[in-house]
Amino acid sequence: MMNTHTRSTDNQGYNYAYLDEQTKRMIRRALLKAVAIPGYQVPFGGREMPMPYGWGTGGVQLTAAVIGRDDILKVIDQGADDTTNAVSIRSFFQQVAGVNTTEVTTEATLIQTRHRIPETALQAGQILVYQVPIPEPLRFIEPRETETRKMHALEEYGIMHVKLYEDIARYGHIATAYAYPVRVNDRYIMDPSPIPKFDNPKMDMMPALQLFGAGREKRIYAIPPYTRVTSLDFEDHPFEVQQWDEPCDICGATDSFLDEVVTDDQGSRVFICSDTDYCRQQLEKQA
Amino acid sequence: MAQVEEQLAGAVDRVMTEGGVYDKELAALAVKQAGGDLVEAIFLLRAYRTTLPRLAVTEPVDTARMRIARRISATYKDLPGGQVLGPTYDYTHRLLDFALLAEGEHPGPEPVVTEPQICPQVSAILEKLELMVTESDDGQTPADVTMAPVTYPCDRSARLQQLVRGDEGFLLALGYSTQRGYGRNHPFAGEIRSGEVTLELVPEELGFAIEIGDIELTECQMINGFVGGKQQKPAFTRGYGLTFGFGERKAMSMALVDRALQAPDYDEQVAGPAQDEEFVLAHADNVEASGFVSHLKLPHYVDFQAELELLRKMRREYEQEHGPEAGQAEEQA
Numbered sequence: 341m342m343n344t345h346t347r348s349t350d351n352q353g354y355n356y357a358y359l360d361e362q363t364k365r366m367i368r369r370a371l372l373k374a375v376a377i378p379g380y381q382v383p384f385g386g387r388e389m390p391m392p393y394g395w396g397t398g399g400v401q402l403t404a405a406v407i408g409r410d411d412i413l414k415v416i417d418q419g420a421d422d423t424t425n426a427v428s429i430r431s432f433f434q435q436v437a438g439v440n441t442t443e444v445t446t447e448a449t450l451i452q453t454r455h456r457i458p459e460t461a462l463q464a465g466q467i468l469v470y471q472v473p474i475p476e477p478l479r480f481i482e483p484r485e486t487e488t489r490k491m492h493a494l495e496e497y498g499i500m501h502v503k504l505y506e507d508i509a510r511y512g513h514i515a516t517a518y519a520y521p522v523r524v525n526d527r528y529i530m531d532p533s534p535i536p537k538f539d540n541p542k543m544d545m546m547p548a549l550q551l552f553g554a555g556r557e558k559r560i561y562a563i564p565p566y567t568r569v570t571s572l573d574f575e576d577h578p579f580e581v582q583q584w585d586e587p588c589d590i591c592g593a594t595d596s597f598l599d600e601v602v603t604d605d606q607g608s609r610v611f612i613c614s615d616t617d618y619c620r621q622q623l624e625k626q627a
Numbered sequence: 628m629a630q631v632e633e634q635l636a637g638a639v640d641r642v643m644t645e646g647g648v649y650d651k652e653l654a655a656l657a658v659k660q661a662g663g664d665l666v667e668a669i670f671l672l673r674a675y676r677t678t679l680p681r682l683a684v685t686e687p688v689d690t691a692r693m694r695i696a697r698r699i700s701a702t703y704k705d706l707p708g709g710q711v712l713g714p715t716y717d718y719t720h721r722l723l724d725f726a727l728l729a730e731g732e733h734p735g736p737e738p739v740v741t742e743p744q745i746c747p748q749v750s751a752i753l754e755k756l757e758l759m760v761t762e763s764d765d766g767q768t769p770a771d772v773t774m775a776p777v778t779y780p781c782d783r784s785a786r787l788q789q790l791v792r793g794d795e796g797f798l799l800a801l802g803y804s805t806q807r808g809y810g811r812n813h814p815f816a817g818e819i820r821s822g823e824v825t826l827e828l829v830p831e832e833l834g835f836a837i838e839i840g841d842i843e844l845t846e847c848q849m850i851n852g853f854v855g856g857k858q859q860k861p862a863f864t865r866g867y868g869l870t871f872g873f874g875e876r877k878a879m880s881m882a883l884v885d886r887a888l889q890a891p892d893y894d895e896q897v898a899g900p901a902q903d904e905e906f907v908l909a910h911a912d913n914v915e916a917s918g919f920v921s922h923l924k925l926p927h928y929v930d931f932q933a934e935l936e937l938l939r940k941m942r943r944e945y946e947q948e949h950g951p952e953a954g955q956a957e958e959q960a
Contacts, residue, residue: 354722390720390721390722391720391721392721418704420704423704424712424717424718425718427718428718428720432720435720473806474806474807474808479807479808480808480811482808483807483808483809483899510856510857511856511857511861512856512857599703599704600703601703601704601705601706602703602705602706602707602752603707604707605707605747605751605752605755606755607752607755607756
């Protein structure tokens with residue numbers, strides 16, 4: 341391991357895991373605060389990273405701040421290990437941190453994700469790092485940060501319920517299918533990042549530590565293990581998740597989030613698991 | 628000149644798009660003459676363009692028949708025609724490569740040699756499934772913002788023309804503002820495609836179309852938040868962006884702003900600057916904008932003298948009322 345580490349950093353002329361140690365310390369301090377106040381957005385001195393803003397710079401900074409040589413890293417985007425951005429970020433950490441990587445959810449100590457929570461339940465000791473584009477759940481109701489910070493401080497969340505109610509009045513449904521707002525530990529309303537609302541229930545009482553990094557917006561927040569996370573709803577319009585009429589075309593799973601694949605320009609389509617590791621596991625069970 | 632054209636292809640494509648002329652050699656000349664100042668180069672090309680006679684009008688280009696060099700969709704993992712990555716800086720790690728300093732090699736994306744192919748458009752697939760608002764040619768002669776002054780509100784053709792010629796940075800910032808809540812429109816990059824399309828012309832004496840050449844285009848079709856609900860069958864809306872050459876950032880920005888400017892069409896509240904048609908379109912042109920900003924460097928002696936005279940007169944009146952020392956104490960406070 342030591343050899344891998346030395347070789348990779350020597351080649352690059354960059355510190356272990358890219359960030360300098362002062363920056364890592366700053367991020368770790370923000371993380372401690374974030375864990376102490378679940379769901380609260382902690383401002384941090386986000387740095388430029390060698391990938392563009394919006395491509396996971398927040399998640400990459402968190403991963404860089406917590407990763408060590410003994411970690412086994414898994415990176416997914418849209419649930420899949422083979423999507424281009426996931427491949428890119430995984431190879432980045434192989435290069436600058438010399439870590440071992442895996443595609444198997446249960447083998448990973450550290451999982452960086454964009455837009456999904458793995459189907460396989462996470463365990464105590466694992467860390468899930470989310471890439472977050474817009475950390476402020478109230479942003480699309482009130483664009484000004486000066487206002488939204490006040491609303492969080494005063495726990496003034498009526499406006500969010502009004503928005504959800506207006507959806508019901510207009511569309512007959514709450515018209516939010518992803519980035520569906522949650523309440524953490526009965527206090528802060530939090531944006532779960534643009535995961536489909538299908539994944540929201542997995543956040544509740546999760547044994548793993550959940551960290552959220554928004555690089556461009558320079559915010560970090562966290563959900564400690566075994567924390568209550570509830571999706572906002574109404575008594576007469578309870579929260580519900582997406583369902584599909586057909587199973588995965590590859591593994592036959594009926595309990596996973598499915599992606600639509602268009603097979604011709606006439607509108608024919610099939611559905612397959614978005615979580616590639618889960619899909620493979622199901623196939624192996626059948627074999 | 629050929630070196631500028633090849634090694635600064637990004638600059639050349641931007642100058643062609645905002646300059647409103649598809650001519651790589653002239654755009655390269657403008658970049659060289661302007662010393663790399665792209666707004667100046669765009670100005671040079673526009674000032675040349677305006678002297679050219681208009682000989683004919685080509686048939687509308689069919690981007691569905693584009694010979695694809697790059698084609699990606701962020702909404703489907705796989706789709707007919709596939710994801711074609713092509714030349715791009717995406718997914719590269721932005722680490723300075725000091726080796727290039729010594730070798731002096733061109734650091735651009737590796738040219739990707741793939742057999743150009745034709746593939747169906749994502750928006751057409753969604754239209755066929757009736758999941759997206761249908762847009763079609765209404766057969767009317769489009770406006771021409773280079774020949775006739777623009778009036779507001781203006782029609783879609785005039786709006787799109789102005790956006791194509793609009794400053795990339797300005798549109799990028801406005802598009803970004805919609806993503807941050809100032810006029811949000813739930814965008815998905817339904818499809819971005821770059822490649823060659825064929826230009827066709829119908830000469831009067833022949834009466835049928837003949838091919839006159841190929842140009843490179845980049846097109847972005849953004850899929851946006853749906854309209855409809857209880858009263859009307861819900862469907863996704865769309866934003867459109869198009870540039871000469873490989874202008875992906877500009878095409879995406881344009882598509883975001885195009886959709887933002889459709890707010891009144893869908894009875895949406897105009898809440899952000901990007902949704903304000905007159906604000907956006909009247910300030911998007913960087914030749915107009917840089918001209919008027921830079922004109923502040925011209926002599927304004929006479930106007931300034933007039934203002935100075937008025938200011939002195941007002942100060943005299945102030946002193947008569949409050950005494951000569953009053954103003955100074957306030958200035959120090």
